[in-house]
């Protein structure tokens with residue numbers, strides 16, 4: 001994807017690591033023009049990614065990156081476009097507090113690094129760019145692919161994980177995150193906490209939606225898969241520095257539309273009023289699961305410096321079957 005400005009001056013490195021500051025280089029700090037250009041690149045790639053995944057609105061934009069503790073790895077090819085460079089794609093990751101089911105079906109509370117969005121421009125797919133981005137992120141975050149959780153991976157992404165990392169056997173979950181067998185095997189007891197005990201019947205716990213689910217839920221007028229596409233919003237003007245929240249919620253999702261209020265039985269009405277979140281439209285539908293979890297999505301990254309990039313292949317040995325998205329139960333985003 002090309003832009004009417006020199007990408008090489010905005011992104012000096014082949015892969016830039018962007019966080020809520022939207023700064024690819026130290027010298028870009030405080031340069032509004034570089035920040036605006038960075039935002040333009042993220043917004044345009046985010047729109048293309050949403051289109052490629054048939055999402056009704058982008059789950060990645062400069063505004064969302066500013067508002068969350070996520071890392072976005074942006075890959076450019078500096079040679080193309082007459083030496084001005086093209087944006088090849090990005091990989092977005094972040095830590096999420098998740099309640100997952102282990103192989104015995106027990107709820108465990110975890111906070112893994114999650115792949116939240118991943119996109120390589122159409123004309124450059126299947127050229128190894130996705131793998132280059134993924135390897136870079138693994139080195140940067142010092143993590144193995146099987147230790148990560150994957151937010152509703154597409155069929156292309158599942159094929160990618162199987163091909164490059166031999167990740168194919170997922171552990172069934174009640175949400176749309178996919179984890180593979182090694183996820184539980186390679187985690188210490190300290191990293192996996194048993195989920196809080198089941199709440200008494202009738203109590204409705206709040207939870208937040210992931211962006212991917214929120215844009216679907218908020219924009220669909222018809223039941224999935226008959227979702228209509230709508231125009232995607234631009235990011236709001238960028239502030240030089242912007243406060244960011246630790247929680248992901250519907251508030252960060254584009255194109256909010258009024259939603260019908262769920263029917264709450266009178267004996268639950270007070271409870272509902274005090275505990276509802278902005279994802280109230282889904283609370284009633286998913287209250288069975290939400291009794292089990294008190295799930296706020298937290299981004300708990302600490303600042304890290306960028307180590308050198310290596311692109312070593314990391315074959316993995318797993319022996320499982322590809323998760324079937326259609327076989328998963330209705331979505332509950334944590």
Ligand SMILES: CC(=O)SCCNC(=O)CCNC(=O)[C@H](O)C(C)(C)COP(=O)(O)OP(=O)(O)OC[C@H]1O[C@@H](n2cnc3c(N)ncnc32)[C@H](O)[C@@H]1OP(=O)(O)O
Nearest residue numbers: 117118119120125126127128129130131153154159160163
């Ligand atoms: C949690 C999430 O982010 S889910 C969303 C994932 N993103 C998308 O689905 C958007 C559209 N797809 C893409 O942007 C890219 O295909 C990515 C990011 C998934 C992979 O990036 P690429 O640069 O294509 O990957 P790379 O070239 O390193 O690896 C290629 C392998 O990925 C998989 N893959 C890539 N494209 C396809 C495709 N069209 N159909 C099936 N498998 C594919 C295959 O395993 C492929 O190997 P093969 O060509 O030998 O079959």
